[in-house]
Amino acid sequence: MSVLSEIEPKEVFRFFEEISAIPRGSMDTKRISDYLVKFAKDRDLKVIQDEVNNVIIFQPGTEGYEDSEPVILQGHMDMVCEKTSDSDHDFKKDGLKLYVEDGYLKAKDTTLGGDDGIAVAMALTLMDSNDIPHPPVEVVFTVDEELGMDGAEAIDLSVLKGKKLINIDSEEERTLTVGCAGGVRYQSLIPVEKETVSGEKIEIQIKGLLGGHSGEEIHRQRGNANKMMGRLLYHMESKAEIYLSEIYGGSKDNVIAMExxxxxxxxENDAEKIVSMIRDMEAIWNTEFMGEEPGLTVNVQTTKEKDIEVFSKDTTKRVVGFLAACPNGLQEYSRKVAGAxxxxxxxxxxxxxxxxxxAAFLIRSSVxxxxxxxxxxxxxVTKAFGGTGTISSTYPAWQYNPDSQLRPIMEAAYKEVYKKDPEICIIHGGLECGLFLGKRPDLDCVSCGPDVLDIHSFNERLDIASTQRSWEFLKLVLKNCK
Incomplete structure (x- = not known):
């Protein structure tokens, strides 16, 4: 039975529910890619599916728009897969369990995939309709955006005739995005030597943090469980001899670590002191966060162990020192845009x-x-603690275009729908427009979208009323692109 059948806009949410039934995490996009190809073929639309599963669908303009310049619509088909620690959801097999609460669409105990499933649903609704006025559209669905924009890196844009590109991957309805930061990934590797010891084993779990998108939410100074663990271990190591036997945290480099x-x-004679230090640090964190991490929990379990394999004393010091010393979080505010x-x-x-x-880092900057x-x-810092580093997935910033022809069209449509001017912004998160402009410098790009909150976390939710308004806005923009 459909969960969303009575929610407006019905067709948009019908398609959102369909794609939500298809597992589509990053690097697992073959099924959703094939779904899009079938959608196009069922409607006799020209479609291209490349070797990495990117899909481009071409639809002619409606009556009166047949000879208009094509408009490119773009979004990514993959989603970030996060879930609560007690969820049994299998992102490889299970569809999302959607539900509506307080005006928001959510998924039970998991990310919703509103980023960027809403772009896919809107584009499919447009192409499924015969009565929405629009010029020819070239709809680009990319893969693996969340892992480093690999689909955008691989795609061939020479098949496109349009120059105006509307990216539907922004998560704030009040804004039109006209630029974004560039990024680069860095993986540190600290070598490990091991030995065998006996003593009291203490398992520590930091959990319940809000997390979120490492670009869109980084300025909110949310707790990063990996850095918090480094701080705790360094504090303990300064007061007692400890040996690490296991450490891991976070799920993706573009998600603020929640656990x-x-x-x-x-x-054994240090165990009680160490547990007390953990409890003290938990209290310190709750004081420092001032109620902004209400779910923060630190679980502790102790057992006696004999002849257990651990990191050597020197390795423990290097790993703990590295985690305590490495930078993290917001480093610079914009000198041009206040508060950005x-x-x-x-x-x-x-x-x-x-x-x-x-340790995997995602570095972002518009400079x-x-x-x-x-x-x-x-x-x-990596080398200072005896490690080595690997650089990958460098992507460029999207620079503001002062001569955009698309932006004024979208500003006028926004004012007509919302009765106010949009905020024109350059965001800190990465968007694929930068890579597209590297391939096609003649593109004129603007990004928009409805309100999607707490993306990249299991608290993700899509504002239903915002989605309806955003859909009306997109239809008007296309109507005005004649």
Missing amino acids: AVASIVVA AETSLNLGTVEMKENGVE DSRKQQILEQVDA
């Missing part, structure tokens, strides 16, 4: 590998030299 786990071994984030980085994941402990500065800073 982290570490296991340490200490002398310019440069940041996120320690997204910490994992144990065969050859060491790996290339600042991005390079933070990259060198992380590299310097």
Whole structure:
């Protein structure tokens, strides 16, 4: 039975419900890509599916618009897969469990995929209709945006004739986005040596943090479980001899880490002191966050262990020191736009590998030299603690175009629908427009979308009324692109 059948706009939410039944996490996009191809073929629309599963669908203009210049609509088909620690949802097999609450669309215990499923649903609704006036549209659905914009990197845009590109991947209805930060990924690897000890094993779990998108939410100074664990371990290591036996945290480098786990071994006569220090730090965090991390919980479990394999004393010091010393969070505000984030980085994941402990960072900046500065800073800290680094997934900033022809059309439509002017903004999160402009410098790009809150977290929710207004706005923009 449909959950969303009575929600307006009905057709948009019908398609959103359909795609929500298809697992579509990053690197698992074949099924949703094939769904889009079938959609096009069922309607006799020209479609291209490339080797990485990007899809482009072409639809002619409606009556009176047949000879108009095509407009490109664009969104990504993959979603971030996050869930609560007690959820049994399998993102490889299960569709999302959608429900409506207090005017928002949500998914039970998981991310919703409003980022960027709403773009897919709106584009499908447009192409499924015969009575929405619009010029020819070239609809670009990319894959793996959330992992580093790999689909946008691979796609061939030479098949497109349009120059005006509407990206439907913004999450604030009040804004039209006309630029974004660039980014680069960095993986630190701290080598590990092991030994065997006996003592009291203490398992520590930091959980319940709000997390969120590492670009859109970084200025909110939300707790990062990986950095918090580094702080706690360093504090304990300064007061007692500890040996790490296990450490991991976070799920993706573009998600602020909501959980982290570490296991340490200490002398039995130090165990009570260490547990007390953990409880003290939990109280300190609650004071520092001033109620802004209401779900924060630190779980502790102790067991006696004999001859357990642990990191050596030197390795423990290096891993703990690295986690405590590495930079994280907002680094610079914009000097041009008051209150806007310019440069940041996120320690997204910490994992144990065969050859060491790996920490993954996503660095963002709208200023290339600042991005390079933070990259060198992380590299310097990594090397200072005996590690090595790997750079990947560099993507450019999207620079503001003062001569845009699309922006005035969208501003006028916005004012007609909302009876006020939109905010014109440059965002800190990454959008695929920068990569598209690298391939097609003649493109004229603007990004828009309805309100989607707490993306990249299991608290993600889509504002239903905002979606209806955004749909009316998009239809008017297309009607005016004649």
